[in-house]
Amino acid sequence: MYDLSCISDTVQKYANITAEIAKVDVEVVNFKLIRVAGTGIFSEDVNKDVSENSHVYKHAIKTGKRQIIYEPRKDIKCKNCKIKDECKETFEISTPIIMNDEIIGVIGMACSNEKSRDVIVNNLDSYLAFLEQISDFIVTKAHEDEEEKSKVAMFDMLKIIIRSMDEGAIIINKNGNVDTINPSAKRQLGIKRIINNEHIDITETGDMVNNSKEYRIKIGENVDTVIGDIFDIPENPVYKHVLLFKDLKGIQSEIYAMTSTVNTLNSENIVGSSQATKKLKEEIKKISDSFSTVLITGESGSGKEVVATAIWQNSDRRKNRFVAINCAAIPEPLLESELFGYVKGAFTGADPTGKIGKFELANNGVIFLDEIGDMPIYLQSKLLRVIQNKKITRIGSNQVIPLDVRIIAATNKNLKEMITQNKFREDLYYRLNVIPVEIPPLRERKEDIVDLIFYFIHYYRKLFGKNFIKIEQETMKKLVEYPWYGNVRELENTVEFMVNMMEDGIVDNNAIPINIRKHSSNSDTKRNDKTGGIKTLKELEQNEIKKAIEHFGDTTEGKASAAKALGIGIATLYRKL
Numbered sequence: 149m150y151d152l153s154c155i156s157d158t159v160q161k162y163a164n165i166t167a168e169i170a171k172v173d174v175e176v177v178n179f180k181l182i183r184v185a186g187t188g189i190f191s192e193d194v195n196k197d198v199s200e201n202s203h204v205y206k207h208a209i210k211t212g213k214r215q216i217i218y219e220p221r222k223d224i225k226c227k228n229c230k231i232k233d234e235c236k237e238t239f240e241i242s243t244p245i246i247m248n249d250e251i252i253g254v255i256g257m258a259c260s261n262e263k264s265r266d267v268i269v270n271n272l273d274s275y276l277a278f279l280e281q282i283s284d285f286i287v288t289k290a291h292e293d294e295e296e297k298s299k300v301a302m303f304d305m306l307k308i309i310i311r312s313m314d315e316g317a318i319i320i321n322k323n324g325n326v327d328t329i330n331p332s333a334k335r336q337l338g339i340k341r342i343i344n345n346e347h348i349d350i351t352e353t354g355d356m357v358n359n360s361k362e363y364r365i366k367i368g369e370n371v372d373t374v375i376g377d378i379f380d381i382p383e384n385p386v387y388k389h390v391l392l393f394k395d396l397k398g399i400q401s402e403i404y405a406m407t408s409t410v411n412t413l414n415s416e417n418i419v420g421s422s423q424a425t426k427k428l429k430e431e432i433k434k435i436s437d438s439f440s441t442v443l444i445t446g447e448s449g450s451g452k453e454v455v456a457t458a459i460w461q462n463s464d465r466r467k468n469r470f471v472a473i474n475c476a477a478i479p480e481p482l483l484e485s486e487l488f489g490y491v492k493g494a495f496t497g498a499d500p501t502g503k504i505g506k507f508e509l510a511n512n513g514v515i516f517l518d519e520i521g522d523m524p525i526y527l528q529s530k531l532l533r534v535i536q537n538k539k540i541t542r543i544g545s546n547q548v549i550p551l552d553v554r555i556i557a558a559t560n561k562n563l564k565e566m567i568t569q570n571k572f573r574e575d576l577y578y579r580l581n582v583i584p585v586e587i588p589p590l591r592e593r594k595e596d597i598v599d600l601i602f603y604f605i606h607y608y609r610k611l612f613g614k615n616f617i618k619i620e621q622e623t624m625k626k627l628v629e630y631p632w633y634g635n636v637r638e639l640e641n642t643v644e645f646m647v648n649m650m651e652d653g654i655v656d657n658n659a660i661p662i663n664i665r666k667h668s669s670n671s672d673t674k675r676n677d678k679t680g681g682i683k684t685l686k687e688l689e690q691n692e693i694k695k696a697i698e699h700f701g702d703t704t705e706g707k708a709s710a711a712k713a714l715g716i717g718i719a720t721l722y723r724k725l
């Protein structure tokens with residue numbers, strides 16, 4: 149319940165006015181019967197408990213009704229009053245003070261002589277109305293006080309919430325200075341010092357991204373671009389706005405975390421011991437720290453993205469982002485906005501919130517333009533301009549954003565041939581092909597096949613919690629001879645299948661997918677067709693030795709019997725095995 153003591157100064161003023169006008173003594177008590185204000189005979193004992201002598205007030209509080217005592221001391225309500233004998237009152241009115249249907253106190257008016265009693269009694273209605281009015285004034289002030297307090301409490305709460313928010317928040321006062329800045333805002337803006345009433349400059353860049361406006365903020369020497377909203381604080385004498393924001397870098401990181409699926413391999417992790425792969429790893433090391441554009445060519449699945457990420461990982465740009473975009477996977481009309489981003493309202497059909505493009509996301513890092521051969525010719529011109537000017541503009545915006553991005557492009561198409569067909573711009577080709585990197589198909593680096601098979605077997609065996617003992621030689625041979633038109637991607641999928649199929653930790657021909665089995669039996673048949681079914685002596689020998697071992701067993705005794713049956717010495721058998 150509201151305590152009138154909180155506005156005792158105002159209540160005292162009203163008591164004084166009432167006393168002055170009505171020529172009476174006035175007292176106001178709160179609901180606990182503490183004297184909040186008093187004049188004349190009541191001016192002593194302000195702030196003291198007067199419950200012992202307040203029998204009439206207790207009645208007014210209990211009933212909620214005004215009490216008029218025409219004959220103090222004789223009135224029944226004065227019966228138990230302890231100071232009855234000293235009481236000099238000649239007349240008394242007690243009016244309850246009611247706020248929100250609760251009795252928060254009583255205003256009492258008392259006469260101490262017959263003259264003033266007569267004046268009041270003769271004009272009783274007017275005096276009663278006057279007292280009601282004073283009671284209403286007190287209640288109005290109590291309401292205002294309560295509202296003010298709740299505003300202050302709300303602001304205190306707001307400041308507590310703001311302090312713990314992940315989003316940056318700044319409360320700005322009427323002078324355009326920082327009143328409150330939360331830790332997240334300081335972190336995002338790179339401010340380490342204590343901000344005390346410093347001036348803040350906020351200007352709109354004119355772009356809208358992620359459904360919020362972009363602002364440039366300046367506090368002292370700290371300048372940053374943020375994306376957020378400004379809210380006005382209405383009817384407040386101290387505070388003007390609250391700015392809630394995320395800085396652009398934070399938003400970019402969120403988008404990157406949501407969209408990036410980059411495997412981070414460095415050149416050491418690239419699997420393969422073939423000459424070609426060794427040379428590739430050396431090349432990666434050499435070109436990583438350069439700024440020059442790289443064009444990686446190779447068949448689909450041969451590891452172009454792996455090489456691109458390795459270049460990034462080996463360079464000092466590895467601290468910044470690697471942003472990949474597959475130019476063939478994104479519908480042509482959307483590719484431009486994916487690459488360069490756009491602002492709210494840039495074009496019909498665009499996401500109305502605006503979007504940050506891949507180039508901007510990759511700023512200070514690396515952009516990987518996969519399947520560059522599929523980029524439409526008009527965009528090729530735009531890309532060329534971006535490479536030359538090192539600047540981009542979001543679609544629909546006037547803002548020029550400076551770029552420091554290393555471009556790595558990749559293709560499995562023959563760009564030179566596309567140039568002759570006017571499908572690829574020659575000038576762009578030379579801009580991209582500053583450092584050409586060629587990845588040979590997997591079938592041309594057979595040593596890598598063996599390395600990759602073991603690498604993927606161990607990877608998937610761990611993933612599926614399976615035990616691996618060995619891969620049969622014959623099976624390995626089939627896999628090495630298979631042409632792998634889908635390159636490493638096809639090989640990886642095949643090994644995943646085989647690890648699923650293998651029994652008792654042994655990968656044998658039964659685990660090979662049907663297409664590869666068919667391929668190797670076709671090539672056997674083709675060879676038989678060419679040779680009239682005649683086997684080489686070496687093949688005959690191999691078959692007979694295999695048959696003998698299968699028949700007698702792979703033990704020492706078995707091998708001795710096999711050698712005997714084959715008509716050769718045990719040492720020769722061991723050598724041939």
Ligand SMILES: Nc1ncnc2c1ncn2[C@@H]1O[C@H](COP(=O)(O)OP(=O)(O)OP(=O)(O)O)[C@@H](O)[C@H]1O
Pocket residue numbers: 411417418419420446447448449450451452453454455518560636637640
């Ligand atoms: N040398 C390698 N070591 C380990 N994994 C590799 C290697 N080369 C390729 N891979 C794996 O093979 C798969 C295909 O590689 P990647 O995506 O780099 O090929 P790509 O040439 O970019 O394919 P596409 O032309 O279809 O885009 C990936 O899962 C990748 O991790």
